[in-house]
Amino acid sequence: MGSTKLANPAPLGLMGFGMTTILLNLHNIGFFPMDSIILAMGIFYGGIAQIFAGLLEYKKGNTFGLTAFTSYGCFWLTLVAILLMPKMGLTDAANAHFLGVYLGLWGVFTLFMFFGTLAGNRALQLVFLSLSVLFVLLAIGHLLDNENIVQVAGWVGIICGSSAIYLAMGEVLNEQFDRTILPVGEKH
Numbered sequence: 001m002g003s004t005k006l007a008n009p010a011p012l013g014l015m016g017f018g019m020t021t022i023l024l025n026l027h028n029i030g031f032f033p034m035d036s037i038i039l040a041m042g043i044f045y046g047g048i049a050q051i052f053a054g055l056l057e058y059k060k061g062n063t064f065g066l067t068a069f070t071s072y073g074c075f076w077l078t079l080v081a082i083l084l085m086p087k088m089g090l091t092d093a094a095n096a097h098f099l100g101v102y103l104g105l106w107g108v109f110t111l112f113m114f115f116g117t118l119a120g121n122r123a124l125q126l127v128f129l130s131l132s133v134l135f136v137l138l139a140i141g142h143l144l145d146n147e148n149i150v151q152v153a154g155w156v157g158i159i160c161g162s163s164a165i166y167l168a169m170g171e172v173l174n175e176q177f178d179r180t181i182l183p184v185g186e187k188h
Contacts, residue, residue, distance in 0.1 A: 006060055008175065011168040013053030013069035014127070018164030020046030020076060021131075025157030028138075028150050039080050046076035064116050075106060100142030107135030122185025123167040130160035 020041040026032050050073030057065030082102075086093040094102075114128035134156045141149035170182035 006056075008171060009053040009056035009060070009069075010065060011172045013050045013057075013065070013073075014164045014168035014171070016045040016047075016049035016053065017069075017072055018161040018168060021157055021161030021164065025134075025154040025161065028154030028157060030151060030154075034083065039083065042076040042080040047073050047080065048077075049073070050076065064113075064120075068113055071109065096142050096145060100139045103135050103142060104139035107132060107139055110135055119187070121167075121187050123163060123170060124184070126163045127160060127167060130156055130163060134160050 023038045023041055027034050027038060050069045054066050054069030054073060057069060082094050082099070085091045110128060110132045114125070114132050117125045117128045134153055137149055137153035137156060141147070141153055166182065167184055170184040173181040
């Protein structure tokens with residue numbers, strides 16, 4: 001009985017992360033208000049789809065992928081809960097400074113995950129480096145009540161989300177055509 005090749009779940013997780021990150025950061029820049037589009041993406045594509053991708057990475061024996069996708073999927077679900085629970089009368093609105101602490105903890109986690117990408121391709125390194133910077137800027141912006149820093153973070157978030165989409169499409173197209181269509185940088 002031969003082994004069955006498993007599909008690569010990373011593009012699903014990367015697309016869910018990348019598209020949702022871009023939408024949220026278009027809000028952070030000030031282009032759009034926080035609305036149901038961002039929240040729905042945060043629940044279903046950024047949240048649930050990434051958790052599925054993480055669980056599929058588990059099946060492949062990829063601890064990094066499991067940890068990254070399930071964690072960031074849960075990030076999106078908790079962020080949506082933080083935003084929606086007060087509107088549902090379940091809790092008071094989040095304290096902006098405590099939100100900064102929340103974002104800072106995600107920044108610490110992401111920095112450690114970035115170190116794990118140093119054994120991977122350059123595109124993955126860009127995703128995690130830019131995400132680390134994004135979380136740090138968002139944390140500082142909320143801790144200092146500085147909307148300008150949050151807007152700068154928004155631009156970093158656009159780069160981060162775009163790099164995740166690029167990597168996802170690189171992995172899909174390179175596998176589909178069995179050659180490099182979108183270069184992602186060599187693995188070390």
